[in-house]
Structures are given as structure tokens and as C-alpha cells.
Amino acid sequence: MPAYVITYFAVRGRCETMRMLLADQGQEWKENEVTFDTWKKGDLKATCVFGQLPKFEDGDFTLYQSNAILRYLARVHGKRRLYGKDDKQAALIDMMNDSCEDLRLKYVRMIYQDYENGKAKYIEALPSDLSKFEKILSDNKGGFLVGGQISYADYHLLDLLLNHQVLSPGCLDSFPVLKSYVARLSARPKIKAFLESDAHKSRPINGNGKQ
Numbered sequence: 001m002p003a004y005v006i007t008y009f010a011v012r013g014r015c016e017t018m019r020m021l022l023a024d025q026g027q028e029w030k031e032n033e034v035t036f037d038t039w040k041k042g043d044l045k046a047t048c049v050f051g052q053l054p055k056f057e058d059g060d061f062t063l064y065q066s067n068a069i070l071r072y073l074a075r076v077h078g079k080r081r082l083y084g085k086d087d088k089q090a091a092l093i094d095m096m097n098d099s100c101e102d103l104r105l106k107y108v109r110m111i112y113q114d115y116e117n118g119k120a121k122y123i124e125a126l127p128s129d130l131s132k133f134e135k136i137l138s139d140n141k142g143g144f145l146v147g148g149q150i151s152y153a154d155y156h157l158l159d160l161l162l163n164h165q166v167l168s169p170g171c172l173d174s175f176p177v178l179k180s181y182v183a184r185l186s187a188r189p190k191i192k193a194f195l196e197s198d199a200h201k202s203r204p205i206n207g208n209g210k211q
């Protein structure tokens, strides 16, 4: 039985980034899928430190907060291999992930609270955020957000960009570096296999069916 267990709803949401990271790192994990009906009963919610999912278990070690889970996995895999080569790179990677979280929060708010009326406006404003990542990846010749190796923030940005290509298929057409970054990372053999898996394809992106 894999040591890793992800407890979450049957959606990509805040867990597809860690799933891609684990897949790319050759790790296995168990999915503990929670239905919305079960969740509404409140018993599981009452056991969650912050009353929310995802919950991540590594044996008898339990974590909540999706970004804390990513940082934990970045530390434990291959001697911090997913966290840069030194503390300064690690800090830059955290900075990049914080910006991914900013974009995710904007996306989630639109999806769940303002999809019908806010989708067009969100897509119109999107280039302002995408252009920042286009410049970061253009300026860093290493091919990743920080340095010359993939970090946990790269998996987060990849997940966000894939979701945004569903929301607005042409959103990367004016950002050639981002477009090639998505193609290159998606072509990594283990990520490619994950993205082609039924498990991934069968999970809706969000919990309300909007994408």
C-alpha cells in the first residue's frame, strides 16, 4: 500500500499539481475520494485542522494546505531536488509559487463565484498575469522558473496553464515561451503518461463543473 494518501474531492482542483509532481518523480499514491454528500455530513470536515481538504498523509504524518504539501514533497524527494540548489533559489521558488497561488485564487474565485458574468473579463485581464511568467521564463535561460532544474513551483504553473488553456484555448498564443514551456513539461514521459491517464482525464477540473 503506498505510503502517500491524498484525501480530496473527485476533482483536479488543488491536488492535480501534487499528483503531477508525484507522477513525474515516479511515486505512487492512494486516492481517498470524498463525495460532496459525505463532506456535507461534516464528520470528516470536523477532523480537518482547518476544516478543509486536501489532506495528505505520508504514513502516520498528516499535512493540510496544498502549498505546504508541495513544499514538503519538494524537500523529501531526492534531497530537496525540487527546491533549487541553495537557500536563495529555494526562496525564489517559494516566491514563484506564491504568485501561482495568487493566480489560482483569482481563477477559483471566478470559477465558483462569477463564472457567467466574470469569465470574459477574467480572460481579458489574463495577459497581465501571463506576461509576468513569460518574462520570467524568457529571462531565465535554465528552462524553468528558477535555475536549471524543475521545482515544485513549475508543476504548479504547469497545472494552472493547462487549466487556463481549457478556460481559454488561445490564451497562450501571444506567449511563445509559456506555450513551449507547457509543451516541454507536458512531454516529460511520466507527466505525459499521467496526463493521458484515465484517472486524470476522468477528474473534472473544478467542483462545480465549470471550466
Ligand SMILES: N[C@@H](CCC(=O)N[C@@H](CSC(=S)NCCc1ccccc1)C(=O)NCC(=O)O)C(=O)O
Pocket (backbone or CB within 6 Å): 009, 011, 013, 014, 045, 051, 052, 053, 054, 064, 065, 066, 067, 108, 112, 206, 207, 208
Ligand atoms: N488554502 C487551502 C485551501 C483549501 C480549500 O479551499 N479547500 C476546499 C476545496 S479546494 C477548492 S479549490 N475549493 C473551491 C470550492 C470547492 C468547495 C468544495 C469542493 C470543491 C471545491 C474545501 O475543502 N472546501 C470545502 C469546505 O471548505 O468545506 C489549500 O490550499 O489547501
